[in-house]
Amino acid sequence: MAECKSLIPAIEGEEHVIAAAQHIVRALGTSKNLTDGMRKILTDLDTQLSSMTVLTSSKKGEIREIEERLNSFQEKITRWESDQSMIWETSPEEASEYLKAVDEVRSLAESLGSMPSNEDAEVNKILCQAHSVLQMAMVRLEDEFVHILVYNRQPFEPEHMSFRSCEEDIVDEESTISVEDDPGEDSLRRDSCSKGAEEFIIDLVHPDVIPDLKCIANAMFMSNFDQECCQAYISIRKEALDECLFILEVEKLSIEDVLKMEWSGLNCDIKKWIRALKIFFRVYLASERRLCDQIFGEFGSVSPTCFVEASKASIMQLLNFGEAIAIGSRQPEKLFRLLDMYEVLAELLPDVDALFSDCTGSCVEFECREVLKRLGDSIRGTFMEFENAVGSNTSTNPFAGGGIHPMTRYVMNYIKTLTDYSDTLNLVLDDNDGLDLASSLHSAIPVIEEEKEAESSSYSASPMAHHLQSVTSILETNLDGKSKLYKDVSLQHFFLMNNICYMVQKVKDSELGTFFGDNWVRQHNWKFRQHAMNYERAAWSSVLSLLKDEGICNPGSSSVSKTLLKERFRNFNLAFEEVYKNQTGWVIPDPQLRDDLRISLSLKVIQAYRTFMGRHASHLDGGRQSDKYIKYSADDLQNYLLDLFEGSPRSLHNPRRK
Structure with a gap:
């Protein structure tokens, strides 16, 4: 009996085999030589075989039902394969029906996959069919998905x-911008x-x-x-x-x-x-x-x-x-x-x-x-390269007119524009990844004593402030070298006066003041005014020396020599005309500085000329004799001084006296 029972799993799944086994069990149960225990085993076995028959019949029915449903949904899916139109463009109902069919096929495939199908060829066949239909549907859905996304x-x-x-x-920028531009x-x-x-x-x-x-x-x-x-x-x-x-x-x-x-x-x-x-x-x-x-x-x-x-x-x-x-x-x-x-x-x-x-x-x-x-x-x-470019910029010829050098304009406009990026530059210049950029700058640039002094409260002691001041220090050193290209010492000072004044104005009139401070402005105000005074001394001392009393008296006497006096007036006229000719070609772009310097020269030259004429004009013979040597009145000189520093050379061939 035990051997018969062990055969059941092997034959399970074959309906006719189960029926034959059930017939055998029932035949054995009619024997009169069975004990009660054996009879109970045969009864239980008969019950199990009957149950298996029911399950097998049910499974067959389920598979047939799945197959029928699958064929129905397959028909709904495959009919679109020959249709060139897009499902989702046809109607919402068609799209919904298609998705429903796909969902049903997927569910059927899952149901078939959960069945024990190792030896059931029919289940495997239907499962392959379901997967094939699902694959077809997925290709179509992908096409629909792409079409919807694109269109x-x-x-x-x-x-x-x-x-x-x-x-x-x-x-308007050139392909390359030089600090000479x-x-x-x-x-x-x-x-x-x-x-x-x-x-x-x-x-x-x-x-x-x-x-x-x-x-x-x-x-x-x-x-x-x-x-x-x-x-x-x-x-x-x-x-x-x-x-x-x-x-x-x-x-x-x-x-x-x-x-x-x-x-x-x-x-x-x-x-x-x-x-x-x-x-x-x-x-x-x-x-x-x-x-x-x-x-x-x-x-x-x-x-x-x-x-x-x-x-x-x-x-x-x-x-x-x-x-x-x-x-x-x-x-x-x-x-x-x-x-x-x-x-x-x-x-x-x-x-x-x-x-x-x-x-x-x-x-x-x-x-x-x-x-x-x-x-x-x-x-x-790039900032370091800019500093190097300023420092290494060289000129072979002096800048005409002693005005503001293009390099000065470029550098000051450049750093003025950098103030728009102050937060970023402070961050970047302070983040050196181990490179002490500040130290490298200090080693390359001599720090002048004035810059070591404590700045006013308006000064921002930031990385950017340090670098901007370093740039202007380099610029000043370079400008000093360029000034040496002038043979005329007075023009050297005139050139530096113009350029340092321009630097000061750029700092005062912009956000640069925050990075340079009041002390820097005071120091450089003093610098360009010193150059202005040095210019006056170098350019006008020889002219003013001709308006002094020394050297016009007769030898061995305190009386004025008319000959020496005439020579003195003649030399003054020539000296003034030469200065006029030269310095009308010089230029001071800053109107305030130009007016200040003209006023200063007027006070010195006109006052000295009036005094000299007042003392000695009477020693000359009147009329044409006097006009021959005293070519200019004080008012004439005053007007001529107003022609200076305009950048257009002029000559005094004929006085403009009325």
């Missing part, structure tokens, strides 16, 4: 985000549009189709086709992000391409990059993240993963441009663009952190910070 994309219009083309406001007051101005992008989220795909995309994604995820769905999404959105950069005028340039570019073209591309970066991160990527969350938000880490994979290539395109600029040559004219790039990227770091806060986006955060670090290194290096 319902919303237009991206950056002109509504305060975006303007670079060409509209490019500063005079760039003018405005050509070093900060790009006012570098921070103009508005911040808002837009619908990248029409809102009406978001529920459809979610339903399709849900069906594919439930059927274990999540990778196919995600890859389709990533591929389409990558193209959309590339198109966004194209609209923002960001070219696909390799690092090598950027390094080969001329500055004029590179300058324009940097401005485009600065504007595009803000729009891309704060508008487009923020909107892209929301779209991912809308479609895949219910699937855990899927949404951030799709977002990172879709956007990473475009982000790296932008960051590679920033890195190329950072590792490129360090010409001084690039510093402002580097600062603009640094500021916009630093400003966007909180946005980057918010968009890529999960572990899947950590690589993007890391790359952004690395590019920011390299830009900071480039800013420090």
Whole structure:
């Protein structure tokens, strides 16, 4: 009996075998030689065999029912294979019916998969059919998903985000700017549009189709086709992000391409990059993240993963441009663009952190910070290069007219513009990654005693303040060397007076005052006034010496010699005319300084001339004899002095007396 019982699992599943076994058991049960225990075993075995017969019949019926349902749903799914139209464009009802059929096939496949089918060929056959239908449906759903994403994309219009083309406001800059050039007051101005992008989220795909995309994604995820769905999404959105950069005028340039570019073209591309970066991160990527969350938000880490994979290539395109600029040559004219790039990227770091806060986006955060670090290194290096350029700038010829040297204008306008970036420069110049930039500057630049004195309360003892003062110290040393190119000592002082006065005015009339302080202004006011006095002594002492009484008396007598007096007036006229001829060609651009110096000269020259004439004019014969030697009245000289320092040389051939 035990042996018969052990045979049951082996024959289970075959209905006719079960019936035969049940017939045998019942035949054995009619024997009169059975004990009560054996009879009970046969009765239990008969009951089990009867139960197996019922189950087997039930299973067969269930399989037939599943097969019938599967065929029905397969018909609904396959009929769309020959239809070129899109289901979701046909009608909501058709889409709903299709999804319902897919869901039913998936459920049937799960039911079949839960059946013991190791030796049941019929179950395996139907299961393969279900999987085939499901595969067909998933391919169609993927096509529908892609079609909806592509054909319902919303237009991206950056002109509504305060975006303007670079060409509209490019500063007139040469391909290279030398410290010998005079760039003018405005050509070093900060790009006012570098921070103009508005911040808002837009619908990248029409809102009406978001529920459809979610339903399709849900069906594919439930059927274990999540990778196919995600890859389709990533591929389409990558193209959309590339198109966004194209609209923002960001070219696909390799690092090598950027390094080969001329500055004029590179300058324009940097401005485009600065504007595009803000729009891309704060508008487009923020909107892209929301779209991912809308479609895949219910699937855990899927949404951030799709977002990172879709956007990473475009982000790296932008960051590679920033890195190329950072590792490129360090010409001084690039510093402002580097600062603009640094500021916009630093400003966007909180946005980057918010968009890529999960572990899947950590690589993007890391790359952004690395590019920011390299830009900071480039800013420090470029600032040092600017200082070196100022210090090494040489001239072979003196600057005509002794006016404000182009280098002085360039340097002061340059550092004045840098005050717009004071917070950034203080941060970057103070963060040297182990390089003591301040010490290196001190070793290269002799610190003058006046700068060691305590500054007033208006002085900002910041890293930037130190570096700006170092630049002006270098400038002063260079200007002193350039002044030696003049053979005329008076013109040397005149040149330094003009240039130091210009430096003082630039500091007083701008935010530079915060970085230089009142003490620096006082010291340099004193400097240029000292040069003004030295100019007066060197230029006019020989003229004024001719208006002194010494040397005009007869030998051995206190009486005035008419001959010597005539010679003295003649020499004075010649000396004044020579000074007039020279110094009308000299220039003082600052109106206040020009008036002050004219007044000072008038007080000295006119007073001395009036006094000399008052004492000695009577010693000359009257009439034409007197006019021959006294060519100019005091009023004439007063008027002539007003012609000085205008930069247009004149000659006094005929006096303008009335």
